[in-house]
Amino acid sequence: MRKLMLALLTGAYLCLALIVSLFLWRMGATPAVGVSAFIGMLGLCFAFHGLLAQTFLGAALRLDVDTVREAHAILLDQVEKVDGRVTDLMEVVAADAQRRTEALSTEVSHLEDLVHKMNDRLERQLSQMSHPGAAPRGPLTDRAPQGDRLLRMVQEALADNRVDLYLQPIVSLPQRRVVYYESFSRLRDESGRVLMPAEYLSVAEPEGLMSNIDNLLLFRCVQIVRRLAKQDRKVGIFCNISLASLGDEAFFPQFLEFMQENKDLAGAVIFELGQDAFERRGPVEARHMARLASLGFSFSLDKVVDLDVDFQDLARADVRYLKVAAQMMMNELEEQDGKLVIASLPDLNAADFASLTRRYGIEVIVEKVEAEKQVAEILDLDIAYGQGNLFGEPRAIRDAILAEAEPPSDFMRGGARRRAAGW
Structure with a gap:
């Protein structure tokens, strides 16, 4: 131009x-x-x-x-504004870091208090065992030497903090997306051999050691949940709690205080106890469960042996999950007059069982799933959650992983399947 x-x-x-x-x-x-x-x-x-x-x-x-x-x-002008925003952001980050540091210090202080109190308790028990003039203590007097050795192994494992946390995924069906984990505690002896619950429960419960185990397990579950939350992983953890812990008047106030300080995790920590323990609970245990429920925490029942339960009673106790073993669920299915029903509830179609529990705010989780055939039958029953070695076997959360806040990354990997004994 x-x-x-x-x-x-x-x-x-x-x-x-x-x-x-x-x-x-x-x-x-x-x-x-x-x-x-x-x-x-x-x-x-x-x-x-x-x-x-x-x-x-x-x-x-x-x-x-x-x-x-x-x-x-x-x-x-924009540079000045950006500089001001960066300054504000740095102040926010510094304040958040200070807050997290204070929270972590509080958690560590709680853990130290728990460990000190547990050590004092164990030392008193050991001194009573070794004192020549000690009065007979019922179960301990009649215990065989092998039981005494096992008890000492359990006490030493607790005193030396040789308590490992294992997590097993709970997945949604049919997506198989991890939505929860169940936590298990495993003790190790001096040689590093893992003690399964079937071994140590027989001596830990009579000696009142389950409160100590539950305390350590709970604290580590809270740590894991907080670290998963930092990574924006919205998953919950089922944490086993014994009937002895719920009925321990000396243990529970401290336990409740700790949960009060962590009540923001109410939707992410679910307390689990067996069906038999739930039915045997007394007024003290029921009151303590209600105290936890008032903070927003819910409960789960496992080791279910009878599906003919009072769902209204479960709902009143804030039980929100019912765990049924896959093999038991399959054994309960039977055909009557051309329709599939549950043997314990013959008037109810099997496909309506999950809908019935949902009316009371209870979700069914089929656990110990080992085969794809079981998954197909579970889906036919409209059950939304599954757990078992098929979806991921329990994995130990080592101290290094816990310290680095790294969630387990290989839960869903294939490999050699092994059966893990549950609570």
């Missing part, structure tokens, strides 16, 4: 110079004067053109400079 404009202006300048020279020639000037006039007029036009071009160019440059200055001022 600029070249076309220059060509047109040049043509106009030539025409103007030619007109002037022809005018002088018509007025009687000699050809030399006409040519001189033509050249002079042409030079004058180009000089005038150059002057105008320089004027317009200077104006454009001044406009560009003003634009750059305005942009620079805007940029400086």
Whole structure:
């Protein structure tokens, strides 16, 4: 466009110079004067053109400079605003870090108190065992030497904090997405051998050691839940609690105080106890369960042996989950008059069992799932959750992993299946 404009202006300048020279020639000037006039007029036009071009160019440059200055001022203003926001963000981050540090210090202080109290209790028990004039203590007097050795192993494991946390995933069906974990405690002896609950429960419960085990397990569950929450992983953890812990008047107030301080985790920590323990609970245990429920915590029943339960009673006790072993559920299914029913509830279609429990706010979880065939039958019953080695076997959460806040990453990996004894 600029070249076309220059060509047109040049043509106009030539025409103007030619007109002037022809005018002088018509007025009687000699050809030399006409040519001189033509050249002079042409030079004058180009000089005038150059002057105008320089004027317009200077104006454009001044406009560009003003634009750059305005942009620079805007940029400086934005930089100042960003600097202010960064300063505010740094203050928020520093305050949040301080808050997290204080919270962590509080948790560590709680753990230290628990460990100290547990050690004092264990030392008193050990001194009573070793004192030659100690009075007989019932179960301990009649215990075989092997039981005494096992008791000492359990006490030493607790005193040395050789209590491991195992987690097993609970998945939604049919998506098989991890929505919960169940926690298990495992003790280790001095050689590192893992003591299963079937081994140590027989000596831990009579000696009142289950409160100590439940305390450590609960604290570690809270740590895991908080670390998962930091990674925006909205999952819950089922934490086993014994009937002895619920009925321990010395243990429970401290337990309740700890849960009061962590009641923001009410939706993520579910306390689990067996069906038999739930049915054997007395007024003290029921009152303590109600105290936990008042903080927003719920309960789960496992080791279910009878599906003909009082669902209203479960709902009143804030039981929100019912765990049924896969094999038991399969054994309960039977055909009557051409329809599939549950043997314990013959008047109810098997496919309506999960709907019945949901009316009372209770979800059924089929546990100990080992085969795909079982999954197909579970889905036919409209059950929403499954647990078992098929979906992921229990994995130990080591101290290093716990300290680094790393959630278990290989729960759902395949591999050699092994059966893990549950609570």
